[in-house]
Amino acid sequence: MSKGYVIVLILAALAMAGCVSSSRFDELFQPSWAMDHFTYEGEVLRMKLDNYSGAGFSSKRKYMFGKVTVHIKLVEGDSAGTVTAFYMASEGPNHNEFDFEFLGNTTGEPYLVQTNVYVNGVGNREQRLNLWFDPTKDFHSYSLLWNQRQVVFLVDETPVRVHSNLEHKGIPFPKDQAMGVYSSIWNADDWATQGGRVKTDWSHAPFTASYTGFEIDGCECPDTVAAADNLKRCSSGAEKRYWWDEPTVSELNLHQSHQLIWVRANHMVYDYCSDTARFPSAPIECQHHRH
Template sequence: MSSSSRLSSILLLFLFVFTLITASEGNFYENFDITWGGNQRAKILNGGQLLTLSLDKTSGSGFRSKHEYLFGRIDMQIKLVPGNSAGTVTTYYLSSEGPTHDEVDFEFLGNLSGDPYILHTNVYSQGKGNREQQFYLWFDPTKAFHTYSIVWNPQCVIFMVDNIPIRVFNNMESMGVPFPSNQPMRLYSSLWNADDWATRGGLVKTDWAHAPFTASYRNFNANACIWSSSQSSCASKSTNSLQTTAWQDQTLDAPGRNRLGWVQKMFMIYNYCTDFKRFPQGLPPECKRSRFL
């Protein structure tokens, strides 16, 4: 065999091995536990590359990450319940445990066929939430997979959709505003019935004739610091070996701020920081500091 042939064979072998390695990255079997709904409603398919959650009149379903994270970037591609999804909620969030827990929420509120989903976001720190922002999306989230990301570092929390920032919650602990900075969090997701509030404040109920309702997940990636409770420390790790730890000091640059402004101008439908009726004694202190919340 010539030297060029041997080189070609080595390159093909390397590509084959690399394909096997990357195929296992983000594997749902390796990274998640089914927490409720059982194998009947929560299913891991395609060798661990796809996960589906279903909701019927008996029960919903959910999963959570095996690891806890203390800062990082979490990405997941999700395709939401199609058709008449009114009354259903698909959640995707980071959360710690306990009465003073931290939490970073994506919640997708279903709607009647032809009406848009509402993307509901919230941030809890030290058990305190009430920081809701809601958006319509600029696409139909039931037709294809889209990437929903949480960037969490000591400076800020950034919510992103297809790598476009839609919300930023900055660390303003110096102003007395609690920030999720010291509690490791797991990633959770669930599909459940919330027709007492989810669609038009509970006016539209779930139509069980359309059940089971199903949401699909793929291409999970955690470029994050994995927490070790035994050592009370964490180690940076990514399910994608080609990624770096750029998330550690990531904030929005000028183009990012422009994209954020576009989303908030065109697609935001509720912002707690402009709800003066809800806060008659004055808006929360973080609302007075930055419009990027």
């Protein structure tokens, strides 16, 4: 078999798997505001917050289903009042969104990770956890896996949250809107640290979050294609088989289920499903979610 033919076969296999990204920021993403708050050092992107502005970036394309990953080293030292976010979102008032929000801390206190899921413009599904490592000392991977059966939030490939498709129970699931990939750093001292009691200390600015290892493996959705057609095009059929539609990815495996149980038992500090003050009657999906 010729070398050229082997290359053609490999490229064809990658195309069948979806969009397999490189790890270069500028091939996948672009700054969306405050470009003077970005610095580049080799493969590492740094984004800063000061008392003039935060900063943010967005993917150049939108996707439906797949997995997105970025490696982040969070703001060191006293980061109280700051929020660093990594998320996927569609557009419009009835948008869908999957959020990682890293809530700054006072020196010596643990970072809190808040996750949230919006479906058809409705959020208020917050969970918060402490991490089992110091996320300011080194890069760690944060991923969102999305298919027609579930949304999985992963930290260093450990699942920390699952949002399952419960359409058979009459609960809407986000699967009909293409989503962009975003990150930002901004001042949120009205709520981010201890409910807003601890404010941002600007004498410690600039606050810098560092990024590397950008990966997007998903189905690209051109803006010119209708949502229904994107759903059909990005789902497995007779012509294509996408990895995210394989049965092995439709739910957590046994090891992942045990990991999630461990995270919830040892690191979760808030779950909206248990907040009877906010929700005297548990939200309907909480009555059905196993996790």
